[in-house]
Amino acid sequence: MEIKFSCTNCGKQLEADDFGAGLTIPCPKCGHSLTIPAPPAATEVSETTQSSAELKVGQQINSQDRFHISLDNKIKGPLTLHELAALYHDGAFQSDTVFSKNNSEHWYPISKIIPMLK
Numbered sequence: 001m002e003i004k005f006s007c008t009n010c011g012k013q014l015e016a017d018d019f020g021a022g023l024t025i026p027c028p029k030c031g032h033s034l035t036i037p038a039p040p041a042a043t044e045v046s047e048t049t050q051s052s053a054e055l056k057v058g059q060q061i062n063s064q065d066r067f068h069i070s071l072d073n074k075i076k077g078p079l080t081l082h083e084l085a086a087l088y089h090d091g092a093f094q095s096d097t098v099f100s101k102n103n104s105e106h107w108y109p110i111s112k113i114i115p116m117l118k
């Protein structure tokens with residue numbers, strides 16, 4: 001399920017996966033630090049829904065994709081999957097980092113693609 005929110009500084013519309021709730025990301029447009037809001041309390045995401053969403057993100061990744069990740073509230077990238085894997089192996093980021101793919105405004109938790117970095 002997606003959380004839609006907007007930058008409190010420039011008003012840019014953003015989306016994040018609910019895994020990212022509570023994380024701080026820089027606005028892709030103005031760089032303002034934003035905390036991803038919690039999703040509406042009434043919606044419960046089932047295990048099944050989560051794992052199929054995970055699968056979907058994994059299946060959509062290919063070697064042409066370029067990634068941006070949020071590190072220390074700054075956006076780093078574009079990175080290839082290979083560069084991302086190298087950073088991961090260097091311990092540059094943790095599983096609670098968020099990433100976006102191909103300049104999308106949608107941020108996912110990096111834990112979704114960590115299995116692909118190993």
Ligand SMILES: [Zn+2]
Pocket residue numbers: 007008009010011012027028029030031032
């Ligand atoms: Zn902004």
